[in-house]
Amino acid sequence: MAAGYGNELQTQALQWIQTQLGNTAEITGVKPLTGGTSSMLFELAVEENGVSLSYVLRLFHKIDWLEKEPDLAKHEAESLQFAEQAGHPVPHLLAYDETGEKSGLPAVLMTKVPGSVILQPSNxxxxxxxxxxxxxxxxxxxxxxxxxxxxxxxxxxxxxxxxxxxxxxxxxxxxxxxxxxxxxxxxxxxxxxxxxxxxxxxxxxxxxxxxxxxxxxxxxxxxxxxxxxxxxxxxxxxxxxxxxxxxxxxxxxxxxxxxxxxxxxxxxxxxxxxxxxxxxxxxxxxxxxxxxxxxxxxxxxxxxxxxxxxx
The missing domain is CATH 3.90.1200.10 (Aminoglycoside phosphotransferase (APH), C-terminal lobe)
Structure with a gap:
């Protein structure tokens, strides 16, 4: 795991997110999401003009994967855009930082879609x-x-x-x-x-x-x-x-x-x-x-x- 990252989001990443969301948005909560094994996922609670919003931030931290595919953030960003334009149910891309120069690690910021993973279905x-x-x-x-x-x-x-x-x-x-x-x-x-x-x-x-x-x-x-x-x-x-x-x-x-x-x-x-x-x-x-x-x-x-x- 990259130095300085764990269950808390670093100041540099928060500043980058704030820049993407704009001055009218206030980040009111950050929590790590479970289930991710090849990247770090965080859910962001945001208040904007009296409306509560949820976003997801993915940070690519695995050095060996980034060495093989340094454009991971760009790849996911372009995939999300392509899939959304084709009409598939996917999160909406807000922004990405391909190199991590501004956010600390290569990053993808997207909307959080309501729903949950089901591995033991009733039907x-x-x-x-x-x-x-x-x-x-x-x-x-x-x-x-x-x-x-x-x-x-x-x-x-x-x-x-x-x-x-x-x-x-x-x-x-x-x-x-x-x-x-x-x-x-x-x-x-x-x-x-x-x-x-x-x-x-x-x-x-x-x-x-x-x-x-x-x-x-x-x-x-x-x-x-x-x-x-x-x-x-x-x-x-x-x-x-x-x-x-x-x-x-x-x-x-x-x-x-x-x-x-x-x-x-x-x-x-x-x-x-x-x-x-x-x-x-x-x-x-x-x-x-x-x-x-x-x-x-x-x-x-x-x-x-x-x-x-x-x-």
Missing amino acids: DEKWLDGLAAALAEIHQTKAEGFPYEYFSYNNAFLLEKPTWSKIQNDWMRAFYIVAESRPEAQECFIHRDFHPANVLWENKEISAIVDWVNACRGPAGIDVGHCRVNLAQLYGISVANDFLAAYQRHAGNSFTYDPYWDLLSLIDTLDGSPVVYPGWKAFGMKGLSDELVRHRLDDYLMSLLDRFDDY
Whole structure:
């Protein structure tokens, strides 16, 4: 974590925010938001002309990520603008500081949309259908002219046999498959990190999709696959498969399923020995353990390899 930052917002950042909001706005409260793992999030309470407003500030503090992608703040800012112009339910961008020169760290300031993350829904089927419909809607947006292009996080050629797994040789087979040439796929606008913890709900409807820092032009299957691997870890293979079926219903003929993108999305999540994603715990998800997550990933891998046998 950057020096001087923790659960309190520094004076430099507050001054920058005040400049963006204008003299008629008064910042009356600041509190850290839970769930963020790759950046710091703060909720800002603001009074302006007798009206109470809420904003969210994201600060990018991870040095290794910024070294790889120094334009993270600009990337999210442009993604939010692009998504809002396309009519998707996203926070409204107020300002961003690409380098952190004025705010202390690279920063994005946006509106706070009402709603909350739901990881234990009362109506699983409607909840899952809502997720699928929202993602299919995103993929209807053409991405010509959007400057960010999809790239995979892991190089399958360099991945080593996962010692944590009970089916290590099957993982090696998956690495070989992913390392081969990719199938052709039509590009569209993709969120790149679409999963239940990045979707807000209010009154049983989706109120916003958040965390757009990875949005880009790419295959729809990458978004579908990323959500599926998250669902597989959270709830098991059957829910991941139900999501795919729901997405296919909503996407219709615009989407052609290929298990390659599922497998690539799965391998992209590998970074050492798999553990429970801290954001899930922060949003109240219970009953998960590192051992269960690893078991579910093994099961999910085998289900995907079975799909390749059918192709």
